[in-house]
Amino acid sequence: MYLNNQLRALGGFTLPNAWEATAGDDLDALIESIPNHPIVGKPVRGRGSHGVKVCYGATELKEHIESLLGESPIVLLEEFLAGEEATITVMPPTPDKAQYWSMPPVTRFNHQEGVAPYNGTVAVTANSRVVSEDEMHDATYGSVMRQCEGVASLIRATAPIRIDVRRFRPNSEFAIFDINMKPNMTGPGRPGREDQASLTALAAAGCGWDYQSLLEHILHGASTLQTFREYQSPL
Numbered sequence: 001m002y003l004n005n006q007l008r009a010l011g012g013f014t015l016p017n018a019w020e021a022t023a024g025d026d027l028d029a030l031i032e033s034i035p036n037h038p039i040v041g042k043p044v045r046g047r048g049s050h051g052v053k054v055c056y057g058a059t060e061l062k063e064h065i066e067s068l069l070g071e072s073p074i075v076l077l078e079e080f081l082a083g084e085e086a087t088i089t090v091m092p093p094t095p096d097k098a099q100y101w102s103m104p105p106v107t108r109f110n111h112q113e114g115v116a117p118y119n120g121t122v123a124v125t126a127n128s129r130v131v132s133e134d135e136m137h138d139a140t141y142g143s144v145m146r147q148c149e150g151v152a153s154l155i156r157a158t159a160p161i162r163i164d165v166r167r168f169r170p171n172s173e174f175a176i177f178d179i180n181m182k183p184n185m186t187g188p189g190r191p192g193r194e195d196q197a198s199l200t201a202l203a204a205a206g207c208g209w210d211y212q213s214l215l216e217h218i219l220h221g222a223s224t225l226q227t228f229r230e231y232q233s234p235l
Contacts, residue, residue: 001044001076003155003179006235013147014175016079021065023073031058038080041065043072048118054080081175083167085116086131088145089183089200090152090161094221100152102145104206105131106199119184125195130206144174151179154234158223162200187211
């Protein structure tokens with residue numbers, strides 16, 4: 001929430017409109033101030049798709065906010081992005097690559113009620129794939145990849161981050177909506193877990209890396225403890 005608000009204030013990044021609800025707010029007035037529906041409501045702290053719901057009217061939205069306030073001090077409300085969802089892993093600089101760079105986008109499909117299901121329920125390999133070379137001719141992919149690299153550079157990320165993006169509507173530009181500082185990094189490492197590649201591992205496969213190669217590249221760009229001791233927020 002904090003980072004998204006900072007990016008909106010800075011400008012140069014595309015994000016959905018957003019609002020915040022707390023227990024002390026006049027929810028009727030807040031909801032009335034929101035010009036268009038549907039709206040996505042989700043807890044300020046959570047994981048996966050827990051508590052994330054697309055609400056199509058004021059009554060449904062108010063009920064969802066009230067239910068979430070029982071577990072979360074703040075409820076995030078965002079303009080519903082109705083188009084294609086994708087996720088982009090941004091890698092940090094390494095000794096032989098001085099700039100932040102994006103792995104191939106991974107597109108998401110088979111949403112449930114407008115929301116990508118939690119990967120503990122549906123393995124991401126069942127509803128996600130790397131965007132093809134032909135699809136990459138669509139300039140909107142490159143545009144949002146540059147924005148994601150800009151986010152990583154701004155915050156001076158020292159490890160891979162994964163940014164979830166979605167189109168406002170079919171064939172429109174993408175908007176950034178979730179910046180994951182700690183992306184899921186699972187991989188298919190033993191029998192019975194062949195389908196347990198994470199979104200970042202799928203993207204790595206698009207670079208020609210297996211899971212072990214991905215881990216080696218992450219270690220190659222590892223930072224020292226001194227880097228973290230000297231880190232100061234740019235925001």
